[in-house]
Structure formats: structure tokens, C-alpha cells
Amino acid sequence: xxxxxxxxxxxxxxxxxxxxxxxxxxxxxxxxxxxxxxxxxxxxxxxxxxxxxxxxxxxxxxxxxxx
Numbered sequence: 001x002x003x004x005x006x007x008x009x010x011x012x013x014x015x016x017x018x019x020x021x022x023x024x025x026x027x028x029x030x031x032x033x034x035x036x037x038x039x040x041x042x043x044x045x046x047x048x049x050x051x052x053x054x055x056x057x058x059x060x061x062x063x064x065x066x067x
Contacts, residue, residue: 020055022051023055026047026051027048027052029048030045
């Protein structure tokens, strides 16, 4: 149990970096504007999708292969 908790804390600590904070902030702003009923500018929506695509494709490539 203790090893699992240590592993979760270590993985959470690795997630907190500048790229993650920027991604979370952009997604949060997009969700906020959508929930408020404000249509976000197309350029902003495209930028968020570009950042998300880069973020997730990078994480997939860097993860170990599953056999």
C-alpha cells in the first residue's frame, strides 16, 4: 500500500511542469468560455487543440511499449 502511494505521488510530481500547467490553463479557459456561453475565437480553439495534440502525442511516444 505504501509503495503504491509513493508511486502515485511520484507520478503526480512528474506531471507538474510548465507544459502541463500551460495545457491545463488553456483547456480550463476553453471550458470556461464554453460553459459561459461565449463562443471562443477560432484561433484560440485551434491553438488549444494543437497544444493538446502535441501534449498527448509526446506522452504516447515516450511511454514504454506494451507487449
